[in-house]
Amino acid sequence: MNAIVHTLPPTASGFDRWQLPAHVAQAVWRGTELGGTNGRALSTGYEALDAALPGGGWPTQGLSEVLLAQAALCEWRLLGPALPGFLADRNSRIYLVAPPKAPHAMGLAQLGLAPEQLVWIDVQGPADSLWVTEQLIKSEASGAVLAWLPQARPEQVRRLQVLALHCxxxxxxxxxxxxxxxxxxxxxxxxxxxxxxxGLEVRIRKRRGASTDAVLHLEAVPGNLHSVLPPRLRALPAPGMQPQEETHALGRPATATAARLRIAH
Known part of the structure; x- marks a missing residue:
C-alpha cells in the first residue's frame, strides 16, 4: 500500500495553525492554551478564579475535585458565591452527600440557598456515599451535587466522571x-x-490546558457580612472564631427546614 504524507511548514513552535483554513484553525487547540469544557461553565463568583478555569467557571458535564487539608473548613466559603447560579429554577436542588458536619440551613439561606432547595442525604459508610452519588448523577439532577468521598479510589472516581459526562x-x-x-x-x-x-488560597492542580503553580488569593467574606463589616474587621480573623471552628454554613445542628434523607440499601 502506498501512502502520501503531507507535512505542514515548520515554525518555531512546530507549525503555524493560522496557515490552516479558518474553520480548521478554529478547531485546533494547543496544550499550552486554556482549554474549554464539555458543557456549560457556571461562574464561581470570583473573577480571578473564573479567569483561571477552562470555560470561565465551574464546569458541568464533568467532575470538579476539591482537595482540603481539613474537611468542613473551606467548602462553603469557596462555593458560596456560586450557589445562586446553580439554582436555575424552582425545581433545582443542592444535594449534599455525607457532609462531615450537619448543614446549617439558615446560614446557607443567607448565601442564597432557600431551605427547601437543600437536600441533605445522610449515609452510613463509604460504599453508601458512593452509591448515592452515582444515583444522583445518573438521574441528571438539576442544581448541583456535592459529595464528601474521602476514601474514594481512583477507579471509583473514574466511574463517577464517566457518569458526570451526561449530567x-x-x-x-x-x-x-x-x-x-x-x-x-x-x-x-x-x-x-x-x-x-x-481570604482563601486556591491552587489549580489540574485543568484542561497549561499547568499553573500560581496561588490565587480570594477575598471570601460571606456576602451577608460584606456590607456590615467595618474595614478594620475585614483585615482580621473572624471575631471569636478559630479556623478549625468555622461554622458559617456547615457544622451546626440542622433545623427542621433542612430536608434530611437517610438512605439504606
Whole structure:
C-alpha cells in the first residue's frame, strides 16, 4: 500500500495553525492554551478564579475535585458565591452527600440557598456515599451535587466522571489533600486552604490546558457580612472564631427546614 504524507511548514513552535483554513484553525487547540469544557461553565463568583478555569467557571458535564487539608473548613466559603447560579429554577436542588458536619440551613439561606432547595442525604459508610452519588448523577439532577468521598479510589472516581459526562449539573467531590498522591480522572482538581484574614488560597492542580503553580488569593467574606463589616474587621480573623471552628454554613445542628434523607440499601 502506498501512502502520501503531507507535512505542514515548520515554525518555531512546530507549525503555524493560522496557515490552516479558518474553520480548521478554529478547531485546533494547543496544550499550552486554556482549554474549554464539555458543557456549560457556571461562574464561581470570583473573577480571578473564573479567569483561571477552562470555560470561565465551574464546569458541568464533568467532575470538579476539591482537595482540603481539613474537611468542613473551606467548602462553603469557596462555593458560596456560586450557589445562586446553580439554582436555575424552582425545581433545582443542592444535594449534599455525607457532609462531615450537619448543614446549617439558615446560614446557607443567607448565601442564597432557600431551605427547601437543600437536600441533605445522610449515609452510613463509604460504599453508601458512593452509591448515592452515582444515583444522583445518573438521574441528571438539576442544581448541583456535592459529595464528601474521602476514601474514594481512583477507579471509583473514574466511574463517577464517566457518569458526570451526561449530567448538566456541576458535581463536586470533596477529598483530602493526600489524594494528590494519586492520579485522578477528574478534569478539574483544585486545592483550597484558609488564607490571611477572610481570604482563601486556591491552587489549580489540574485543568484542561497549561499547568499553573500560581496561588490565587480570594477575598471570601460571606456576602451577608460584606456590607456590615467595618474595614478594620475585614483585615482580621473572624471575631471569636478559630479556623478549625468555622461554622458559617456547615457544622451546626440542622433545623427542621433542612430536608434530611437517610438512605439504606
Amino acid at each position: 448538566d449539573a456541576p458535581v463536586f467531590l470533596f477529598r483530602p489533600e493526600s489524594a494528590l498522591r494519586d492520579a485522578s480522572p477528574a478534569p478539574l482538581r483544585v486545592s483550597v486552604a484558609l488564607g490571611e484574614s477572610w
